[in-house]
Amino acid sequence: MKYSHKEIEARWLKRWDDWNLYDTQANPKRKFYQLEMFLYTSGDIHIGHFRNYIIGDFVWRYKRMHGYDLIHPFGFDAFGLPAEEAAIKRKESPRKWTEANIQKATETIKKLGISYDWSREVRTCNPDYYRWTQWLFLKLYEKDLAYRDTGLVNWCPSCNTVLANEQVISGKCWRCDSEVEKRELVQWYFKITDYAQRLLDNLDKLPEWPEPIKIMQRNWIGRSEGAELVFELEDDAEVKLPIFTTRPDTVYGVTYMAIAPEHKLVSKLIDRMPNKDTVIAYRNKALAKSEIERLTEDREKDGVDTGLRVRNPFSGDKVALWVADYVLASYGTGIVMAVPAHDQRDFEFAQKYDIPVKVVINPPGAELDVRKMDEAYVDPGVMTESGPFDGTDSEVGIKNVAEYAAQKGFGKPAVSFRLRDWLISRQRYWGAPIPMIHCPRCGMVPVPADELPVLLPDESRVDFVPKGRSPLSSVPEFMNTKCPKCGEDAQRDADTMDTFVDSAWYHLRYVDNKNSGEIFRKSEARKWLPIDLYIGGDEHATGHLIYFRFITMFLYDIGVSPVEEPVTKLFNHGMVFDEAGDVMSKSKGNVVSPRDLMERIGIDAARVAMFFFAPPDREVLWSEENVKGSTRFLERVYAEGMAATKIEAGDVGADLQVSPVKGRADLKIGPYEIYKAIHKTIKQVSLDAEQMSYNTAVARMMEFMNLYANSEAKNSSVARFAMERLTQLLAPFAPFIAEELWEAFGHTESVFRSSWPDYDADAVVEDMVTVIVQVNGRLRGRLEVHKDTPGDEVIARAKEIEAVKGYLVAEPKKTIYVPDKLVNFVI
RNA sequence: GCCGGGAUGGUGGAAUUGGUAGACACAAGGGACUUAAAAUCCCUCGGGGGCAACCCCGUGCCGGUUCGAGUCCGGCUCCCGGUACCA
Numbered sequence: 001m002k003y004s005h006k007e008i009e010a011r012w013l014k015r016w017d018d019w020n021l022y023d024t025q026a027n028p029k030r031k032f033y034q035l036e037m038f039l040y041t042s043g044d045i046h047i048g049h050f051r052n053y054i055i056g057d058f059v060w061r062y063k064r065m066h067g068y069d070l071i072h073p074f075g076f077d078a079f080g081l082p083a084e085e086a087a088i089k090r091k092e093s094p095r096k097w098t099e100a101n102i103q104k105a106t107e108t109i110k111k112l113g114i115s116y117d118w119s120r121e122v123r124t125c126n127p128d129y130y131r132w133t134q135w136l137f138l139k140l141y142e143k144d145l146a147y148r149d150t151g152l153v154n155w156c157p158s159c160n161t162v163l164a165n166e167q168v169i170s171g172k173c174w175r176c177d178s179e180v181e182k183r184e185l186v187q188w189y190f191k192i193t194d195y196a197q198r199l200l201d202n203l204d205k206l207p208e209w210p211e212p213i214k215i216m217q218r219n220w221i222g223r224s225e226g227a228e229l230v231f232e233l234e235d236d237a238e239v240k241l242p243i244f245t246t247r248p249d250t251v252y253g254v255t256y257m258a259i260a261p262e263h264k265l266v267s268k269l270i271d272r273m274p275n276k277d278t279v280i281a282y283r284n285k286a287l288a289k290s291e292i293e294r295l296t297e298d299r300e301k302d303g304v305d306t307g308l309r310v311r312n313p314f315s316g317d318k319v320a321l322w323v324a325d326y327v328l329a330s331y332g333t334g335i336v337m338a339v340p341a342h343d344q345r346d347f348e349f350a351q352k353y354d355i356p357v358k359v360v361i362n363p364p365g366a367e368l369d370v371r372k373m374d375e376a377y378v379d380p381g382v383m384t385e386s387g388p389f390d391g392t393d394s395e396v397g398i399k400n401v402a403e404y405a406a407q408k409g410f411g412k413p414a415v416s417f418r419l420r421d422w423l424i425s426r427q428r429y430w431g432a433p434i435p436m437i438h439c440p441r442c443g444m445v446p447v448p449a450d451e452l453p454v455l456l457p458d459e460s461r462v463d464f465v466p467k468g469r470s471p472l473s474s475v476p477e478f479m480n481t482k483c484p485k486c487g488e489d490a491q492r493d494a495d496t497m498d499t500f501v502d503s504a505w506y507h508l509r510y511v512d513n514k515n516s517g518e519i520f521r522k523s524e525a526r527k528w529l530p531i532d533l534y535i536g537g538d539e540h541a542t543g544h545l546i547y548f549r550f551i552t553m554f555l556y557d558i559g560v561s562p563v564e565e566p567v568t569k570l571f572n573h574g575m576v577f578d579e580a581g582d583v584m585s586k587s588k589g590n591v592v593s594p595r596d597l598m599e600r601i602g603i604d605a606a607r608v609a610m611f612f613f614a615p616p617d618r619e620v621l622w623s624e625e626n627v628k629g630s631t632r633f634l635e636r637v638y639a640e641g642m643a644a645t646k647i648e649a650g651d652v653g654a655d656l657q658v659s660p661v662k663g664r665a666d667l668k669i670g671p672y673e674i675y676k677a678i679h680k681t682i683k684q685v686s687l688d689a690e691q692m693s694y695n696t697a698v699a700r701m702m703e704f705m706n707l708y709a710n711s712e713a714k715n716s717s718v719a720r721f722a723m724e725r726l727t728q729l730l731a732p733f734a735p736f737i738a739e740e741l742w743e744a745f746g747h748t749e750s751v752f753r754s755s756w757p758d759y760d761a762d763a764v765v766e767d768m769v770t771v772i773v774q775v776n777g778r779l780r781g782r783l784e785v786h787k788d789t790p791g792d793e794v795i796a797r798a799k800e801i802e803a804v805k806g807y808l809v810a811e812p813k814k815t816i817y818v819p820d821k822l823v824n825f826v827i
Numbered sequence: 828g829c830c831g832g833g834a835u836g837g838u839g840g841a842a843u844u845g846g847u848a849g850a851c852a853c854a855a856g857g858g859a860c861u862u863a864a865a866a867u868c869c870c871u872c873g874g875g876g877g878c879a880a881c882c883c884c885g886u887g888c889c890g891g892u893u894c895g896a897g898u899c900c901g902g903c904u905c906c907c908g909g910u911a912c913c914a
Contacts, residue, residue, distance in 0.1 A: 612852070
């Protein structure tokens with residue numbers, strides 16, 4: 001019998017709404033915070049979102065049937081470039097465009113019947129939300145964790161705008177493909193590096209996060225241990241050149257120093273450089289160099305000698321100071337001590353410019369000959385030519401040299417991180433304005449908290465076409481204000497914040513989303529945090545998921561958040577591809593929209609198919625052909641289920657009495673077999689659901705239906721019992737059909753208010769087991785025996801198997817026996 | 828380069844702690860029903876040999892450990908993702 005999915009869907013959407021099924025309990029007894037990453041508003045949802053949301057929806061329904069009180073909110077990451085793109089290209093209003101998209105997406109998600117409590121919704125572009133994003137900024141500023149600095153930013157000369165790092169794709173602009181340049185601009189940063197150590201250490205306290213994500217975060221944070229050593233200018237000991245190195249043991253091998261072209265010290269010392277002109281020329285060239293050139297794989301390193309000389313505080317050696325663009329200004333101190341003998345990059349550089357190479361580490365039991373080296377020796381060894389450290393093991397030397405430097409006052413052990421401070425300024429309109437005021441007299445003054453939000457000016461006043469500065473700067477009524485300190489004329493900050501700031505705290509706003517007096521009540525947050533399960537794609541491993549941990553940690557430190565870490569368990573779903581394994585994209589025309597699916601095959605079938613196709617953490621190839629299997633299965637469940645509802649509920653036990661309990665003689669599937677099968681199915685589906693192994697859970701239910709369809713006991717009380725239980729097992733997978741059946745079974749409340757079924761432990765025990773019989777590990781036969789048959793008896797019977805006999809010419813050397821599983825004769 | 832993840836029939840994928848490889852499903856082939864088609868139902872379905880009972884080979888490649896390896900260990904190949912001079 002076919003069911004009309006449209007009819008059923010409409011009925012239950014309404015019913016759930018009437019029943020307020022997805023409302024959040026005010027005072028949870030057993031709380032569960034289920035969260036999927038919210039939607040970055042750029043259009044309607046696609047099939048990838050569908051997959052994400054139904055996994056979360058499954059968990060909600062499954063946990064609900066286990067008696068949990070859940071919070072399951074949804075919202076929109078609604079600021080950002082797409083809205084502004086639409087404004088530029090099609091002259092649309094960013095706000096109206098965004099709202100139209102939100103409306104469309106909301107409609108789709110609601111039609112899908114995902115278990116969201118919509119009363120908790122947040123939209124990051126609304127003033128009642130971004131007011132608190134601005135408040136967060138002020139708090140960070142107050143704690144010296146927000147600062148303004150000059151920095152080199154990505155600049156697209158064709159679009160005339162600043163680009164975020166993720167908008168630079170291998171050195172080119174993501175939209176127009178022109179080569180991105182670096183420009184020096186004053187920008188706002190969040191000092192996430194202050195939290196680097198904690199962000200790293202806490203990863204060990206997150207056992208339920210996927211290991212690959214933790215590894216990615218560890219690499220991203222990139223902690224290195226070593227030393228900071230201070231070199232000095234030869235003719236002016238007042239000029240210090242601090243360097244960071246992980247190999248202080250090689251300090252006696254320094255034969256030159258190198259500094260990043262954009263380093264401040266280069267400008268400072270420029271007039272004292274004997275080779276001033278070449279340095280200026282080199283620096284200009286380096287700065288103009290596009291990202292793409294700098295990224296080129298085997299680009300030969302280059303640089304110029306400044307003519308200045310630097311004194312090595314350890315050896316007293318005087319070495320040249322070079323400017324070289326292989327030195328990064330943003331890592332360590334922006335200056336390196338170069339040890340060509342023991343660092344490959346320095347080695348290559350030294351070869352090119354005929355700089356001496358000095359060996360200070362010898363391999364154990366050998367001696368390096370500089371003339372014969374064709375690459376640096378980077379492994380540990382024995383220190384040599386190293387003054388007081390001669391003969392020291394280099395790995396011990398690392399520590400000793402750093403400590404020695406500390407004693408002498410020209411260095412100390414140090415730790416460096418790869419993680420950079422978070423650049424949050426965007427020269428864009430569609431974002432939360434940075435709540436700062438620039439006063440000619442008082443300098444930078446924060447907007448008083450009670451004057452928040454700093455509202456975006458009406459868009460009719462704004463020219464969105466990028467000119468390299470924020471569109472806000474051309475709106476006088478936004479820019480002109482009074483200084484909160486002195487009351488005189490002042491200017492607002494024209495930049496807006498990176499959208500990652502908006503999404504770094506939304507999970508906390510959900511718990512108290514309508515609060516106009518504070519960011520959220522801690523008492524509410526305490527009820528729900530941390531998030532028990534957070535589901536999203538792994539593309540956020542080193543972006544959102546780090547910012548989100550950082551901000552939660554910060555809010556915890558200032559006593560606002562009740563938790564230090566936002567998420568207990570993280571789950572990354574795989575991507576959705578088309579049948580050929582290609583990414584779905586509009587240009588390929590292979591996109592499958594959820595609306596399309598609900599129209600054509602129905603939500604339940606689409607869900608079951610998605611769950612069935614692949615484990616949720618793996619990529620999935622969406623195939624319309626394969627959906628058939630899921631549709632057939634559901635139609636079968638519906639037909640058999642509806643038939644079973646017509647059976648009068650009776651005594652299941654009585655049914656079993658009359659059935660042939662050990663009736664393996666007649667192979668028909670009677671009430672007893674059905675009874676055992678449904679309990680086995682309950683057990684397996686429960687186990688699979690716990691492990692999020694949804695594909696096998698569906699297979700288990702299909703298996704049950706195959707058995708049931710061939711049963712001759714479809715009119716028994718057991719049949720009714722079994723189909724009723726199956727309805728519950730199916731509910732988190734196919735909620736609409738499950739509700740329809742559940743009601744037909746005579747229930748007046750939602751199936752999601754019923755308890756997940758338990759299984760009868762006795763029923764799932766097999767009384768007959770198959771023991772496999774092997775000779776030398778090769779399968780030679782099978783035995784059907786009663787469970788717990790003594791070993792001797794099984795072995796004796798195994799020896800009698802015809803196929804086995806042939807091999808057992810003599811007494812076996814050894815007999816392996818695994819109870820109820822296998823016998824292996826070793827001959 | 829470095830760091831992750833993966834490779835199992837024609838296809839998507841199953842296989843507790845090492846213990847019957849290929850569950851479940853799709854496609855394909857055959858059959859039933861039908862005037863016909865769709866739908867549904869039944870059978871076959873890794874490769875090779877045999878009338879058959881059975882036998883041989885088979886989880887990317889090579890080797891090892893083990894009574895027994897898709898699973899563990901060592902060495903490769905290819906594909907996908909992250910990262911990119913991090914001193």
